Amino acid sequence: xxxxxxxxxxxxxxxxxxxxxxxxxxxxxxxxxxxxxxxxxxxxxxxxxxxxxxxxxxxxxxxxxxxxxxxxxxxxxxxxxxxxxxxxxxxxxxxxxxxxxxxxxxxxxxxxxxxxxxxxxxxxxxxxxxxxxxxxxxxxxxxxxxxxxxxxxxxxxxxxxxxxxxxxxxxxxxxxxxxxxxxxxxxxxxxxxxxxxxxxxxxxxxxxxxxxxxxxxxxxxxxxxxxxxxxxxxxxxxxxxxxxxxxxxxxxxxxxxxxxxxxxxxxxxxxxxxxxxxxxxxxxxxxxxxxxxxxxxxxxxxxxxxxxxxxxxxxxxxxxxxxxxxxxxxxxxxxxxxxxxxxxxxxxxxxxxxxxxxxxxxxxxxxxxxxxxxxxxxxxxxxxxxxxxxxxxxxxxxxxxxxxxxxxxxxxxxxxxxxxxxxxxxxxxxxxxxxxxxxxxxxxxxxx
Ligand SMILES: C[S@@+](CC[C@H](N)C(=O)[O-])C[C@H]1O[C@@H](n2cnc3c(N)ncnc32)[C@H](O)[C@@H]1O
Numbered sequence: 001x002x003x004x005x006x007x008x009x010x011x012x013x014x015x016x017x018x019x020x021x022x023x024x025x026x027x028x029x030x031x032x033x034x035x036x037x038x039x040x041x042x043x044x045x046x047x048x049x050x051x052x053x054x055x056x057x058x059x060x061x062x063x064x065x066x067x068x069x070x071x072x073x074x075x076x077x078x079x080x081x082x083x084x085x086x087x088x089x090x091x092x093x094x095x096x097x098x099x100x101x102x103x104x105x106x107x108x109x110x111x112x113x114x115x116x117x118x119x120x121x122x123x124x125x126x127x128x129x130x131x132x133x134x135x136x137x138x139x140x141x142x143x144x145x146x147x148x149x150x151x152x153x154x155x156x157x158x159x160x161x162x163x164x165x166x167x168x169x170x171x172x173x174x175x176x177x178x179x180x181x182x183x184x185x186x187x188x189x190x191x192x193x194x195x196x197x198x199x200x201x202x203x204x205x206x207x208x209x210x211x212x213x214x215x216x217x218x219x220x221x222x223x224x225x226x227x228x229x230x231x232x233x234x235x236x237x238x239x240x241x242x243x244x245x246x247x248x249x250x251x252x253x254x255x256x257x258x259x260x261x262x263x264x265x266x267x268x269x270x271x272x273x274x275x276x277x278x279x280x281x282x283x284x285x286x287x288x289x290x291x292x293x294x295x296x297x298x299x300x301x302x303x304x305x306x307x308x309x310x311x312x313x314x315x316x317x318x319x320x321x322x323x324x325x326x327x328x329x330x331x332x333x334x335x336x337x338x339x340x341x342x343x344x345x346x347x348x349x350x351x352x353x354x355x356x357x358x359x360x361x362x363x364x365x366x367x368x369x370x371x372x373x374x375x376x377x378x379x380x381x382x383x384x385x386x387x388x389x390x391x392x393x394x395x396x397x398x399x400x401x402x403x404x405x406x407x408x409x410x411x412x413x414x415x416x417x418x419x420x421x422x423x424x425x426x427x428x429x430x431x432x433x434x435x436x437x438x439x440x441x442x443x444x445x446x447x448x
Contacts, residue, residue, distance in 0.1 A: 003054050008035040011090040013098060013405065015078050015435030019051075026051050032082050033090065034060030062086040067117075068155050075143040077156060077433040088112055088429060091437050095427045098405050102412065108426040111293075114285045116432040120157040121265070122282050123191045124249055125165065129176040129184065136169045136176050138189060146179055156432070160198060161191050164231055171226065174219060177207050185216070187242065188249050192263065192276060195284050199263040201276045202227070203238040205250055213241055224257045236260040238276045250277055254333070262337065267291060270316050272341050278334035279310040283430050290401065290428050290440060291317040294375065297399050297424070297442045298322075302372025307357050307391065308383075312338035314375055314401070316345050325350045326371070328360050357383070361390040375399040382407025385414055392418035396445040401438070403430070408439050415443050 008017035008031045017031030021041075025048040028039055036058040039051040066072070066080035079087055092110035099105055113119060125138050128148050139151030150169075153162050168189060177187035188205035204220065206213060213220075224237040236259035242251030254277060262273040265280065267288045274280045281287035295318050304322035306315030311334050315325040325347065329335050335354040342350045353360045357378075374395045376383060380403055388411055391398060398415065402408035405427075412422050420443040430438035 003038040003040055004051070005057065006031075006037050006039050006051070008033055008037070008060065011094060013094050013435065013437070021049065024049055028053060030078075030081070032060045032062055032086075034062060069153065070139075070149060070151060073142065074140045074149040074151060074154075075145075076140050076154075078143070079435055080433045084112075084116060084432070087433070091427055091429065095405060095425065095437065095439070098409055099412075099425060102416075102422050105422045106424050108424060110427040111286075111289060111429065113283060113429040113432045114289070115283075117155050118158050119283045119285055119432065121193050121195060121280065121284055123154075123157055123161055123189075125151070125189045127176045127186045127189060128178060134175070136172060136186075138165050138169055158193055158198060160200070160231070160233060161193065164191065164200070164202065164227070164234065165189065167227065167230060172223065174216060174223075182207070182245050188240075190240075190249070190276065192274060192280070194263045194265045194274070196264060196266050198233050199235045200231070200233050201236045201238065201260075201263055201274075202234055203240050203250075203254070203276045205240045205242050207243050208241055209243050210241065210253065212243075213239065221257055224259075228258060234259070235263055236276070240277070262340075267313065267317060270313075270319075271344050272311055272313055272316070273337050273344060274311060275333045275337050278331055278337055281313065281430070283432075286428055286430050286438075287313075290430070290438065293426060294318070294399050294401065294440055295321055297440075298373050298397070300372050300397070303370070305371040305374040305391070305395070307361070307374060307376040307387075308378045309338065310334045310377075312341045312352075314377060315350075316341055316347060318373075318375070319345065319347050322373070323349065327352045328357050329354060330356050358387045361387050361394075364394060365390050369394055371395045373397045373399060375401070377401040378407075380404045380407065382411050388414050389418065392420065398443040400441040400443065402441065403436065403438050405437050405439055408441060412441065412443070419445055421446050 006019035008019050010018050010033050012018050016027040019026045028051045037053050038055040040054050041049050042052050043050040062083050064083045071080050088110050127138050137148045137150045139149040175185045177184040187207050190203040192201045228234050237257045239255050240250045241253040265272050298321040301321050303324045306327045309327035309329045374391050423442045423444050426440045428438040
């Protein structure tokens with residue numbers, strides 16, 4: 001196919017560079033504002049073309065050398081080729097553009113991460129083994145594939161995680177999962193680390209049912225003992241059973257093999273018990289700033305609904321601007337830690353509802369409940385109209401934390417239809433050197 005010459009005009013959401021060719025938008029992966037490139041059109045979509053860089057004729061002056069030796073081989077941190085400060089500017093511009101139709105909205109300056117290296121407190125590595133030598137490969141998938149890059153060093157997580165991974169690579173002899181045949185035992189290794197003291201929880205995700213697990217339980221326990229003797233920072237080892245043919249990392253059943261069932265993470269003066277699998281903000285350094293700013297949005301102290309509340313992190317952080325906290329969360333591990341976290345932080349006036357937000361909130365409507373402030377922090381797909389409709393009837397102030405600006409935009413449109421004003425929006429770099437953007441938004445009812 002013929003190559004075309006393009007100048008990248010700006011970045012758009014998803015880590016893509018935008019250019020135009022014969023009046024048609026062209027999106028190029030791995031390109032940044034200012035690049036002049038030769039590119040090949042790889043796909044003709046209805047309204048735009050997708051292209052691949054074949055040659056960089058003149059590199060943008062915002063390009064920099066990626067700091068990770070595995071950059072390009074591993075599917076993580078895809079934006080390392082862009083200078084950090086410029087990337088922040090680009091993310092800020094992207095937010096301005098996505099939300100440009102909300103004319104009265106005030107978008108605040110984008111907030112950088114206090115740490116861009118060693119910031120991740122959670123890792124989920126897929127595992128497999130080589131065909132002949134049965135050597136373990138542990139690391140992230142290569143981009144757009146399920147081939148595993150064997151990661152010996154990952155600069156965005158604490159180095160002890162690399163050491164533990166290497167230990168498992170060299171000492172695990174119970175076999176690893178082959179996705180193609182759906183055979184083999186070890187399919188994922190999940191680690192969670194606290195920035196307080198580097199204490200760690202580790203989970204082996206196994207391709208086994210309970211009966212199969214029983215047969216190897218002693219060997220797994222021996223291995224866990226060995227691991228914990230070598231790494232005293234590992235405070236608890238778990239097994240999760242997942243024998244489904246699925247992209248879902250974990251299955252329903254998790255058992256503690258040895259040690260503690262939680263570690264503690266502090267955010268400012270609050271302490272949180274985290275289990276091996278329940279959600280906790282991946283970048284605690286940035287989370288402290290995000291939560292503080294969310295708290296500052298509250299102008300009227302009163303009852304607070306913490307919807308999609310996880311282990312209670314945000315609600316508890318808001319305790320001094322709430323006279324009662326109500327948490328709603330569907331994950332039972334998270335809910336049990338939420339109970340413990342309220343206790344740990346000496347918060348007495350709270351209630352917890354376990355279940356789907358959309359169902360529980362429906363009952364709240366029947367009970368005519370009202371909350372001074374509602375904070376929602378849904379997963380990437382955002383909230384849903386039923387839930388949003390209900391919360392719009394129960395408060396005049398909604399604080400929305402989102403890890404996906406596109407679903408936030410959709411949900412913002414819905415809340416505006418329901419009579420709310422989109423007051424402020426602020427972007428945060430929760431995941432440095434990736435294209436991801438975390439958002440904090442505030443909606444208030446007009447004349448509320
Ligand atoms: C982005 S996390 C936020 C957790 C918490 N706010 C925090 O900051 O730690 C989203 C949470 O929503 C929960 N969740 C997802 N879908 C849900 C639903 N339909 N109803 C209730 N909780 C849900 C997940 O289990 C997860 O804990």
